[in-house]
Amino acid sequence: MPQTPHTERHFTSSDSVRDIVIGMSDGLTVPFALAAGLSGAVNSSSIIVTAGLAEVAAGAIAMGLGGYLAARTDVEHFFSERAREERETDEMPEEEAAEVAGVLRTYGLEGDQITSVVNSIRADKKRWVDFMMRFELGLEEPDPKRASRSAFTIAVSYIAGGLVPLSPYFFFHSVHGALIGSIVVTLAALWVFGYIKGRFTTARPFRSAWQTVVVGGLAATAAFIIAKAIG
Amino acid sequence: MPQTPHTERHFTSSDSVRDIVIGMSDGLTVPFALAAGLSGAVNSSSIIVTAGLAEVAAGAIAMGLGGYLAARTDVEHFFSERAREERETDEMPEEEAAEVAGVLRTYGLEGDQITSVVNSIRADKKRWVDFMMRFELGLEEPDPKRASRSAFTIAVSYIAGGLVPLSPYFFFHSVHGALIGSIVVTLAALWVFGYIKGRFTTARPFRSAWQTVVVGGLAATAAFIIAKAIG
Numbered sequence: 001m002p003q004t005p006h007t008e009r010h011f012t013s014s015d016s017v018r019d020i021v022i023g024m025s026d027g028l029t030v031p032f033a034l035a036a037g038l039s040g041a042v043n044s045s046s047i048i049v050t051a052g053l054a055e056v057a058a059g060a061i062a063m064g065l066g067g068y069l070a071a072r073t074d075v076e077h078f079f080s081e082r083a084r085e086e087r088e089t090d091e092m093p094e095e096e097a098a099e100v101a102g103v104l105r106t107y108g109l110e111g112d113q114i115t116s117v118v119n120s121i122r123a124d125k126k127r128w129v130d131f132m133m134r135f136e137l138g139l140e141e142p143d144p145k146r147a148s149r150s151a152f153t154i155a156v157s158y159i160a161g162g163l164v165p166l167s168p169y170f171f172f173h174s175v176h177g178a179l180i181g182s183i184v185v186t187l188a189a190l191w192v193f194g195y196i197k198g199r200f201t202t203a204r205p206f207r208s209a210w211q212t213v214v215v216g217g218l219a220a221t222a223a224f225i226i227a228k229a230i231g
Numbered sequence: 232m233p234q235t236p237h238t239e240r241h242f243t244s245s246d247s248v249r250d251i252v253i254g255m256s257d258g259l260t261v262p263f264a265l266a267a268g269l270s271g272a273v274n275s276s277s278i279i280v281t282a283g284l285a286e287v288a289a290g291a292i293a294m295g296l297g298g299y300l301a302a303r304t305d306v307e308h309f310f311s312e313r314a315r316e317e318r319e320t321d322e323m324p325e326e327e328a329a330e331v332a333g334v335l336r337t338y339g340l341e342g343d344q345i346t347s348v349v350n351s352i353r354a355d356k357k358r359w360v361d362f363m364m365r366f367e368l369g370l371e372e373p374d375p376k377r378a379s380r381s382a383f384t385i386a387v388s389y390i391a392g393g394l395v396p397l398s399p400y401f402f403f404h405s406v407h408g409a410l411i412g413s414i415v416v417t418l419a420a421l422w423v424f425g426y427i428k429g430r431f432t433t434a435r436p437f438r439s440a441w442q443t444v445v446v447g448g449l450a451a452t453a454a455f456i457i458a459k460a461i462g
Contacts, residue, residue, distance in 0.1 A: 033286075041285070047272075055261065058263075058453065061453050076433055107352050
């Protein structure tokens with residue numbers, strides 16, 4: 001890929017940012033909603049803290065290992081597709097060359113020009129396969145070291161997010177007081193998180209901030225209503 | 232993109248399959264781990280059912296809306312990058328043309344051939360921008376209708392998954408009996424789910440089945456130990 005200076009202005013959110021967003025958005029939301037829901041049904045901060053911490057541990061492990069396995073699967077999928085393309089360029093080179101020609105035609109190349117470019121590309125098998133991976137399948141080679149870093153980032157972000165809504169339940173004996181405290185700190189944290197996330201991924205950080213607050217608020221309200229109805 | 236018959240043998244997991252996997256793997260794991268954790272700390276199936284259903288409601292909404300917003304962000308990110316590329320082809324056409332030439336060079340094209348292909352590509356601005364989106368940024372146009380379908384699929388899969396580990400707590404008065412029942416049905420469901428997921432995404436479905444069981448089992452064990460330590 002060409003690395004000319006002006007391309008740096010493009011922002012493509014890095015994998016780590018994505019992992020932090022994945023972990024923290026669920027970490028802030030689900031334990032908050034669970035604690036709020038239980039506040040409508042039980043009368044003991046300690047049960048809520050127990051349930052909340054159990055959820056944070058479970059969520060961090062489930063999401064972290066889930067992220068690990070997903071990243072491993074991406075790597076395997078990439079290499080199995082690559083092996084298949086390599087086989088195809090050996091076994092049915094004319095069909096694969098015709099596919100290259102078809103791709104070039106969609107970008108406005110014609111006749112002799114296509115023949116000449118196809119011949120250049122197929123002259124080197126590695127490049128030929130690279131071209132097919134990118135164009136036919138739209139796949140980029142994943143970083144094989146990403147899996148464990150991804151798992152760790154997601155899990156830590158989930159725990160950091162999850163401790164925010166639970167913290168008032170450590171300090172307030174009254175469930176009602178803790179619930180109010182949890183709503184205040186969590187909605188504030190969701191707003192800040194949504195704003196920062198929006199700065200990284202969209203041109204409209206304020207909208208992202210409010211959307212994140214609404215998601216967390218709706219999830220907590222639904223959990224509260226359901227727990228109140230049963231409890 | 233060329234659609235020759237033999238390309239159909241490639242498997243690229245569809246977006247819906249991915250959404251079902253996202254929702255169901257968390258839905259089977261987190262409520263299972265939460266219920267197991269609480270079983271180590273409280274002595275009432277009804278508190279566990281309340282907490283479990285609150286978690287399922289919260290998780291389904293948080294993940295569903297999270298998926299909705301992520302899909303919307305993908306669409307916006309694509310179009311904002313596309314607008315930027317369009318501006319760049321207007322404002323700094325020679326730099327952008329040089330980038331196209333750089334890409335072609337990596338596929339083995341040379342000299343006059345590059346000039347001729349660059350001229351063909353830049354002759355049509357839409358194609359030129361298409362080429363930059365695909366090659367420089369590796370972005371494909373997302374389906375704008377995907378967001379709401381994705382939200383619904385994730386939420387329903389989360390609920391379907393989450394009801395499996397909770398179901399024994401509806402029927403057993405003894406928390407201990409319910410926990411055993413929950414472990415049995417959930418590990419079995421995780422195995423089947425992991426196997427089916429593996430059939431879709433890798434060449435090794437049995438390994439996928441056991442991996443999924445291990446993730447769920449570890450998350451539940453951690454939640455159990457933490458809840459037991461606090462409760």
